[in-house]
Amino acid sequence: MNHFVKQVQVLGILLFGLPVASPRLEAQVVPGWPIGEPPPFVQGPNLAATLRNAAQATAGQARLARQAAADMGRRARSATYQMQNFWPDYQNLQFQFQGLRSILNLLGTQVVQLQRPRAANAVAELDAGLNIIAEAFTPVEQEIQARLVNRDTVVRMCRALELALEEWEKELRKNASRLGTIR
Amino acid sequence: MAFSAGRKLAQEFELQFVFKTVMKLFAGYRNVTIPCPERKKRRSLPCGLASLAFVVLLAGGCSTSKPGSHPSRPGAGLTEYHMIVAELRKAVATSRQSAQVLAAAPQEEAVVAFQHFNDNVQRLEVGSIKARARADAMEKRGEAYFEEWAEEMSNSTDGSSDRTGKERFAEFRHYFDDILNNSKQVRQVFRPFLDGLRSVSASLGEHPDSSAVAAFRPSLEKVVSNGRLVEESLQQLLATLDKAQDAIRSGAVSPASSGGKP
Numbered sequence: 001m002n003h004f005v006k007q008v009q010v011l012g013i014l015l016f017g018l019p020v021a022s023p024r025l026e027a028q029v030v031p032g033w034p035i036g037e038p039p040p041f042v043q044g045p046n047l048a049a050t051l052r053n054a055a056q057a058t059a060g061q062a063r064l065a066r067q068a069a070a071d072m073g074r075r076a077r078s079a080t081y082q083m084q085n086f087w088p089d090y091q092n093l094q095f096q097f098q099g100l101r102s103i104l105n106l107l108g109t110q111v112v113q114l115q116r117p118r119a120a121n122a123v124a125e126l127d128a129g130l131n132i133i134a135e136a137f138t139p140v141e142q143e144i145q146a147r148l149v150n151r152d153t154v155v156r157m158c159r160a161l162e163l164a165l166e167e168w169e170k171e172l173r174k175n176a177s178r179l180g181t182i183r
Numbered sequence: 184m185a186f187s188a189g190r191k192l193a194q195e196f197e198l199q200f201v202f203k204t205v206m207k208l209f210a211g212y213r214n215v216t217i218p219c220p221e222r223k224k225r226r227s228l229p230c231g232l233a234s235l236a237f238v239v240l241l242a243g244g245c246s247t248s249k250p251g252s253h254p255s256r257p258g259a260g261l262t263e264y265h266m267i268v269a270e271l272r273k274a275v276a277t278s279r280q281s282a283q284v285l286a287a288a289p290q291e292e293a294v295v296a297f298q299h300f301n302d303n304v305q306r307l308e309v310g311s312i313k314a315r316a317r318a319d320a321m322e323k324r325g326e327a328y329f330e331e332w333a334e335e336m337s338n339s340t341d342g343s344s345d346r347t348g349k350e351r352f353a354e355f356r357h358y359f360d361d362i363l364n365n366s367k368q369v370r371q372v373f374r375p376f377l378d379g380l381r382s383v384s385a386s387l388g389e390h391p392d393s394s395a396v397a398a399f400r401p402s403l404e405k406v407v408s409n410g411r412l413v414e415e416s417l418q419q420l421l422a423t424l425d426k427a428q429d430a431i432r433s434g435a436v437s438p439a440s441s442g443g444k445p
Contacts, residue, residue, distance in 0.1 A: 118331040121327055125316045160308055
């Protein structure tokens with residue numbers, strides 16, 4: 001009898017434990033992210049946790065992009081800065097910025113599940129903010145097309161990106177309540 | 184107590200891994216179960232496992248409210264937009280004034296005036312992002328903003344009659360359309376102003392001499408007149424926002440009582 005009760009209790013653990021554990025087991029799959037690539041954030045046991053993870057990953061990527069702009073700007077001010085230094089810096093900066101857009105898009109796909117206009121509006125604002133910030137690349141892009149990259153333009157772009165991304169990070173934090181990443 | 188009872192039982196069955204998994208998961212859930220006073224009572228249950236399972240279920244139940252679903256204060260979105268627009272107007276005025284000073288600066292003061300102008304342009308570029316992003320998003324998602332603001336306002340419902348509620352809601356709809364139109368107008372005049380500022384700033388480089396600054400006087404004058412247009416359109420937008428805020432203050436606009444739509 002006692003043995004039977006214990007067996008029932010073990011079954012209880014498995015019955016209650018597995019359904020709760022299952023989201024964690026497939027935690028590495030993030031919808032909208034290419035299969036095989038490491039996802040930028042872990043899917044949580046519920047939507048709130050996933051949103052928090054996505055917002056944290058977005059903030060982390062924004063910091064990386066801002067840091068890339070600051071580092072490039074500092075190097076570009078040096079008199080010894082040459083075109084061969086510019087290319088890897090510029091590519092890295094663009095990579096980090098595109099990464100930020102991708103993660104924000106993913107955050108947007110999670111937010112859609114909330115079906116709340118205020119959360120979707122917040123993402124739309126953040127997305128529009130990145131579109132505006134991306135304008136900082138335009139003068140340098142034009143100079144690249146003309147094959148005449150000016151150091152002052154590069155420094156200016158980096159400074160503008162650094163400051164703008166700092167503001168953008170603040171906005172992301174301020175929007176935590178609208179996004180549903182804090183309760 | 185519930186944990187230790189559960190632990191004992193799991194050890195008995197040499198199923199520590201199961202217990203650990205459940206405990207780990209429970210620890211995750213514990214963060215979102217603050218308002219569950221029932222947890223204290225579980226210590227009296229004889230079976231640790233049952234209590235554990237129950238608490239996990241209970242915790243799930245306590246965390247089912249949709250994230251981001253808690254209401255914000257009435258008119259918060261409108262107030263915030265008003266603040267953003269007011270800040271932008273201030274930044275536009277400062278940039279326009281510094282362009283004016285630069286255009287009129289005597290040769291010996293031109294370099295200092297340019298430095299000041301340059302700093303203000305950069306400040307405006309960064310400071311305007313929030314307002315521009317908000318205006319872009321509002322234009323793109325118009326109706327969704329109306330829903331957000333209306334939802335905020337429905338929190339301030341004062342139990343007014345259905346008819347009054349409908350009237351006020353229709354009135355607010357009218358203000359909302361005006362806000363959208365005025366924002367669009369601001370965007371249209373802001374763009375050439377900012378482009379003009381950027382163009383002068385970039386063309387003069389980091390350390391221009393006074394003769395170079397003098398050569399840009401006509402461009403600066405154009406920038407100044409564009410700046411005035413932006414200030415006027417921002418003033419108009421602020422006036423509309425003021426009216427909408429007054430409408431909310433004077434009596435709750437109640438979309439809830441009118442079925443959510445005008």
